[in-house]
Amino acid sequence: MSEKINFEEIPSTSFIDDFVKEDMGPGGRTEGMRVHTRFPPEPNGYLHIGHAKAIYIDFGTAERFGGICNLRMDDTNPVKEDVEYVDAIKEDIHWLGYDWDDRFYYASDYFEDMYKGAEELIEKGLAYVCELTPEQMKEMRGDLTHPAQSPYRDRPKEESLDLFRRMRAGEFENGRYTLRAKIDLASGNFNMRDPVIYRINHTSHHRTGDKWCIYPMYDYAHPFEDAMECITHSLCSLEFEDHRPFYDWVIQNVTLPSKPRQIEFARLGINNTVMSKRKLRTLVEEGYVDGWDDPRMPTICGLRRRGYTPASIRNFSERNGVSKVNSTVEYAFLEYCLREDLNQNARRAMxxxxxxxxxxxxxxxxxxxxxxxxxxxxxxxxxxxxxxxxxxxxxxxxxxxxxxxxxxxxxxxxxxxxxxxxxxxxxxxxxxxxxxxxxxxxxxxxxxxxxxxxxxxxxxxxxxxxxWVNAADALDAEVRLYDNLFTVANPDEGNFLDYLNPDSLKVLTGCKVEKCLGEAKPGESYQFLRQGYFCVDNKDSRLGALVFNRSVKLKDSFKPA
Missing domain, CATH: 2.40.240.10 (Ribosomal Protein L25; Chain P)
Structure with a gap:
């Protein structure tokens, strides 16, 4: 399909587009191919607003160039993964307006291929079984003037291959052995100092059950998955920039059907919130919020429940642009994008x-x-x-x-x-x-x-x-007023729980609303005159017990440039 597209006529929105046009154009690395990207979330939590930017970049880049985008679950770590998260991720992406057609994959789809690739590396003398514990490996990793060390680096490949196969067979306990790539112990990039590519983990996997007791590390699995799916451009957040040399090393040294290109972009940061899955999980599991879809959470499902629209989030992602430099965006800008959309599309009521x-x-x-x-x-x-x-x-x-x-x-x-x-x-x-x-x-x-x-x-x-509301036919309603979950702009500095806002939720009962709102459907948005924009809560509201969430105030404190 790509040969029918004049890529030079497609306006560039970022440096990513420039790279794509360079690769897909005449004489380019992937000339004649179709632009093919992927979104690879780890199913260990719910998607948040930062993921929305990555979704916009992955799916949006494919859309602009007439290409396609896969959805792939990075389920290489069985300890943290859950089917609940898989279903939630799919729902959120569809709600944002994107689709992957029949191209839905799991990293675990390629476990057998990855294993064969690891054996290939061993046979080529490019991987070996190591007996160092994580603590010993850390002690022997060296520094910028001293190389790392491993007494097992010169282990005969026949011995490493035998041990690796026995690792797969379940003969050894967790932590007994690892498989390491044999690259350069003196590299200035510590990711290239013989990184671990397989570890033993006797844990059931949510898809493969107990078939595997060794699992690949993400840095090894990532390029493997991209190549197996014939991805042309692997778009990643900026922290993977230092990992790109290993990504390319795997592509070059394992027999794979394609050679993807990794391109990095800066993550999205927003003030007055946290976007670490670990911290978000703490908020949920310790009861500081009412689940992953609590309207104070920066999760996609939380924003949806609060009344955010797909258009407002896509517009927010587009306006923030794509950069190579990390930055923090004001939460007020996200509210601005929502207010702009709801002003045009929300019905009015009193x-x-x-x-x-x-x-x-x-x-x-x-x-x-x-x-x-x-x-x-x-x-x-x-x-x-x-x-x-x-x-x-x-x-x-x-x-x-x-x-x-x-x-x-x-x-x-x-x-x-x-x-x-x-x-x-x-x-x-x-x-x-x-x-x-x-x-x-x-x-x-x-x-x-x-x-x-x-x-x-x-x-x-x-x-x-x-x-006003007519007393003769007014309906009773509960109204929930939301504010920032944290009292400081950067709660990541220090213990984020110390900055929780005690006034982030105020519940008003006995409110009176127009009779017509009795027919409002869950998720529908309204502008309440003089009050702000509100939506029908999609979880607790029901006929005879209406619940409305304030999505955003009427007054705008954000002034766009």
């Missing part, structure tokens, strides 16, 4: 989070009328929804003060006229309190000639516009 009754004393007691309110000003084709209005409505408690402060333009006795959003002009006349002195009801009078909030005589309205 919700009162801290309700107090407002009774319009001169409005007929038995009267109910409907107002047509637009669902989204950016999408007139979605039309309007009917909103009912009657004598008693709910308003926000903060929209009334018995004794107003300077410049307060909302409701207070004998104060200015205010608009009830889309309904009428009202003027506050007083309030009712309980025995503790708390306001339980606000009273006002309305102007019957101001339907729609516009006075018939054209007089200027000095008060604010107030949102």
């Amino acid at each position: 919700a009162v989070l801290d309700p107090v009754k407002l009774t319009i004393t001169n409005y007929p007691e038995d009267k109910t009328e409907l107002f047509d309110v637009e669902n989204n000003p950016n999408k007139p084709e979605e039309g309007a929804r009917p909103v009912s209005f009657s004598r008693t409505v709910y308003i926000e408690r903060e929209d009334f003060l018995e004794a107003p402060v300077p410049k307060y333009k909302r409701l207070y006795p004998e104060g200015p006229e205010c608009r009830l959003k889309g309904a009428y002009l009202i003027r506050c006349t007083g309030c009712k309190k309980d025995e503790a002195g708390n306001v339980v009801e606000v009273f006002a009078e309305y102007d019957p000639e101001s339907r729609g909030g516009n006075p018939a005589d054209g007089r200027k309205v000095k008060g604010a516009t107030i949102h």
